[in-house]
Structures are given as C-alpha cells and as structure tokens.
Amino acid sequence: MLGLGALAAALALPAAAAPAAPGAVAKPPRLRQGDVVGLIAPAGFSDDLEELEQIKSNIAGMGLVPKVGAHVLTRYGYLAGSDHQRAADLNAMYADKDVCAVFAVHGGWGSARMLPHLDWKTIRANPKLLVGFSDITALHLAFAAQAGFPTVHAPNAANGWLEQTWNSFWTLAFQGDTPTLLNPDPGPDPGPDPLLQQRWRTATIRVGKASGRLLGGNLSVLAALVGTPYLPDFSGAILFLEDTGEAEYRIDRMLTQLGQAGILRRVAGVVFGQCTGCQIDVTGYSGFSLPQVLAQHLVPLGVPAFSGALIGHVANQFAIPVGVRAEIDAAVGSISILEPAVAI
Structure with a gap:
C-alpha cells in the first residue's frame, strides 16, 4: 500500500453531509481523516499479532484510526470466535458512536453463520460503511436486505490496497463521488x-x-x-x-x-x-x-x-x-x- 497517508492528506474533502431526503434511507457518513474505524473478524481466524499490527498500520496509512474488536484474535475451530462472539463485535461497532466505519480483517468462511445474531435494529439506526469482500458478501447482501444502506465491496483489511483499489475507495468513501x-x-x-x-x-x-x-x-x-x-x-x-x-x-x-x-x-x-x-x-x-x-x-x-x-x-x-x-x-x-x- 504505497503513499496512502500522503495521498489522503493531499486530497481535499467536500463540505459537511446534507440531511437525507424525507422518507429516504439514511446513508453512512463519508469518511474523514482521523475517523475511528472498527476492525472485526466475521469469518476465519488469525492469531498472528504481527499481522494485526501491520493491519493497524495500513489503516493508519489511510488516515484513519483503527479500533480492534474484542474477539479479532479469538479462535473457535476455523472461526474467529463463536458465532455469538463474532456477531457481538459487529454489533458493538455499530452501537459505538465513536466508530465511523467497519472493516472486515479477513474472509474465509463464517460470516453467514452470525447473521441470525446481528442486532438489525441497532445497525439500521447507525448507518456506517461496511468494507470487505469474499465471504463478507454474506454481510453485504444481508445489509442490503435487512438494513438498506450502502456498503463497499473492497479488500479486507489484511489484503493489499494498491493504487487503483485505494483511488476507487477514496473516491467512493471519502469524497462521495460517482466514478x-x-x-x-x-x-x-x-x-x-x-x-x-x-x-x-x-x-x-x-x-x-x-x-x-x-x-x-x-x-x-x-x-x-x-x-x-x-x-x-x-x-x-x-x-x-x-x-x-x-x-x-x-x-x-x-x-x-x-x-x-x-x-x-x-x-x-x-x-x-x-x-x-x-x-x-x-x-x-x-x-x-x-x-x-x-x-x-x-x-x-x-x-x-x-x-x-x-x-x-x-x-x-x-x-x-x-x-x-x-x-x-x-x-x-x-x-x-x-x-x-x-x-x-
């Protein structure tokens, strides 16, 4: 991930968010430099502390502040904690008023298992961008069906964020543009x-x-x-x-x-x-x-x-x-x- 911090600092941000139209589903707020973003592991596990530090560094390179979910390093078989634990991390991030977006750390398998345990009332009341891909598709589709606000299909936090990926994410999530x-x-x-x-x-x-x-x-x-x-x-x-x-x-x-x-x-x-x-x-x-x-x-x-x-x-x-x-x-x-x- 080359030059994300420098690029993020150099690009101008648009004005403050306007209120949603009457009757419209509220959209997540755009990201700004210094925003806190939650890191969750809804699927496969990793107990690699060094990798987690690298992920946090990558998020910081985007100009964002990482907040690690309580069970990101938990292991339950091939999953990052039990279904209830993984769901609890996602629910907590959507209930946390300081968190502005949520990034999945890894894919693998397991996101669908936690869907019945998600607090959809809280999620709907607190629109925030969910970012990830692969197994995170289960969450993207469930959010579209149950929450109604947009999410972003993009690399998981542990994956590479090369120039084209970063530019398209910046345009969508930070600038609110329509590329x-x-x-x-x-x-x-x-x-x-x-x-x-x-x-x-x-x-x-x-x-x-x-x-x-x-x-x-x-x-x-x-x-x-x-x-x-x-x-x-x-x-x-x-x-x-x-x-x-x-x-x-x-x-x-x-x-x-x-x-x-x-x-x-x-x-x-x-x-x-x-x-x-x-x-x-x-x-x-x-x-x-x-x-x-x-x-x-x-x-x-x-x-x-x-x-x-x-x-x-x-x-x-x-x-x-x-x-x-x-x-x-x-x-x-x-x-x-x-x-x-x-x-x-």
Missing part, C-alpha cells in the same frame, strides 16, 4: 508480460446498457444464501459476481441454482468479474469453458452482460459500492456509479 469504473488500458504493446492484455480484457456477453441497484459479490456465498431472509430483492438490479478456486462445472451449478431460484430472470444486467483459478486441472479436459458457461446462463436473459471487470480475488481490484444505483455499458465494460454511497 465510472473501467479496466486499465494496457496499450497496444503489453510489454514483457504477454498475459497482460488477457488479464485486463473485458468480454461482452450481450451488448447494451442497463441501470439498477448494484448487488452481488462472491457467487459461492450468494448461492448459499438462496432461501434465507438475508438475500435482497434482485428485481431490476445490476448483479455483479466473482469467485475463486471454483471449477467450471461448479460455476455452472451455482448459476443454475440462481436461475432456477428466479434470481437471474429478475436482474437488469450482469457483470461477472474475475474468477481466479476457475479452470479445472484435469489433463485432457473437454468440458465447457468458463466463457461458454457464462454465455449459456446469461445470454438467454436478454439483458446487457459482460465479464472480466476487476472485481474479486485479484490485486488492484475496484472498490464497488453495494446497494447504490449504477449503469453498465457491456460493449465497453464500464460500471458508472449514479449516486453517492455516502452522505455528502
């Missing part, structure tokens, strides 16, 4: 890395533009929430997805589930980001490729769709606001944010 997110252009010559153009390339699945509420995250986690009260209404939504370590047939299986559950037919558009390590490692494999799987499920929807956006388990991923209106242009692979994620 257009577009993969970097490597130019006509990818240089010494022949995979560069392939890695940054987006692919149009079905051409067109569409607008709607941005909802999504990790496909595996989303699929596991089908049938629970923690999945929001996807009617007219822009669905964004990503995954890691899932073979093509498992992506096929999960998209089949979303289709048969009626979710896919309700969306206005789809962005399938990165699927890191999603090729089956079998010599002589002759099944469907990932692009073929995506086409089979998304083309029949008749809505704009593209793949390859820098969302997911990759370095320098975009920070994506969850629960705000956006427009996609599948021909160029862009995501234009149409409303601030924070109160400005």
Whole structure:
C-alpha cells in the first residue's frame, strides 16, 4: 500500500453531509481523516499479532484510526470466535458512536453463520460503511436486505490496497463521488508480460446498457444464501459476481441454482468479474469453458452482460459500492456509479 497517508492528506474533502431526503434511507457518513474505524473478524481466524499490527498500520496509512474488536484474535475451530462472539463485535461497532466505519480483517468462511445474531435494529439506526469482500458478501447482501444502506465491496483489511483499489475507495468513501469504473488500458504493446492484455480484457456477453441497484459479490456465498431472509430483492438490479478456486462445472451449478431460484430472470444486467483459478486441472479436459458457461446462463436473459471487470480475488481490484444505483455499458465494460454511497 504505497503513499496512502500522503495521498489522503493531499486530497481535499467536500463540505459537511446534507440531511437525507424525507422518507429516504439514511446513508453512512463519508469518511474523514482521523475517523475511528472498527476492525472485526466475521469469518476465519488469525492469531498472528504481527499481522494485526501491520493491519493497524495500513489503516493508519489511510488516515484513519483503527479500533480492534474484542474477539479479532479469538479462535473457535476455523472461526474467529463463536458465532455469538463474532456477531457481538459487529454489533458493538455499530452501537459505538465513536466508530465511523467497519472493516472486515479477513474472509474465509463464517460470516453467514452470525447473521441470525446481528442486532438489525441497532445497525439500521447507525448507518456506517461496511468494507470487505469474499465471504463478507454474506454481510453485504444481508445489509442490503435487512438494513438498506450502502456498503463497499473492497479488500479486507489484511489484503493489499494498491493504487487503483485505494483511488476507487477514496473516491467512493471519502469524497462521495460517482466514478465510472473501467479496466486499465494496457496499450497496444503489453510489454514483457504477454498475459497482460488477457488479464485486463473485458468480454461482452450481450451488448447494451442497463441501470439498477448494484448487488452481488462472491457467487459461492450468494448461492448459499438462496432461501434465507438475508438475500435482497434482485428485481431490476445490476448483479455483479466473482469467485475463486471454483471449477467450471461448479460455476455452472451455482448459476443454475440462481436461475432456477428466479434470481437471474429478475436482474437488469450482469457483470461477472474475475474468477481466479476457475479452470479445472484435469489433463485432457473437454468440458465447457468458463466463457461458454457464462454465455449459456446469461445470454438467454436478454439483458446487457459482460465479464472480466476487476472485481474479486485479484490485486488492484475496484472498490464497488453495494446497494447504490449504477449503469453498465457491456460493449465497453464500464460500471458508472449514479449516486453517492455516502452522505455528502
């Protein structure tokens, strides 16, 4: 994470937040230099004190003040404490008037287990940005369904925050701007890395533009929430997805589930980001490729769709606001944010 403190100090901040419109769901306050942010571990555990100190240093480099949850270093099997303990940390951060936002430390697995133990009344009454990705998708979607205010799909606090990630997060969370997110252009010559153009390339699945509420995250986690009260209404939504370590047939299986559950037919558009390590490692494999799987499920929807956006388990991923209106242009692979994620 290079130069976050210097960059944060150099950028000007907008004026104080305006009150929400009558009847509107209050948005989280934008972040400011010196704000206290909570660190929670809603999923996998880590008892590495040195790593925690590095995480706190990274947060300080953003110009923020870290406040560590009581059970961040607790271990319960492969989880960071019991379901009640992990939920208690999140509930405490939303009840704490000094805390302005909440960052997940790690992903892994376990966020969904604590959803029944969250204090939704307190969370709704205290809108604060929730930041994280991967398993944290369970929280993003549950917040969209139960709390109604935006969150930010971005690296967990223990992950890397490279320039593109930091810039998109700063723009959304500190400035309250509405950027257009577009993969970097490597130019006509990818240089010494022949995979560069392939890695940054987006692919149009079905051409067109569409607008709607941005909802999504990790496909595996989303699929596991089908049938629970923690999945929001996807009617007219822009669905964004990503995954890691899932073979093509498992992506096929999960998209089949979303289709048969009626979710896919309700969306206005789809962005399938990165699927890191999603090729089956079998010599002589002759099944469907990932692009073929995506086409089979998304083309029949008749809505704009593209793949390859820098969302997911990759370095320098975009920070994506969850629960705000956006427009996609599948021909160029862009995501234009149409409303601030924070109160400005």
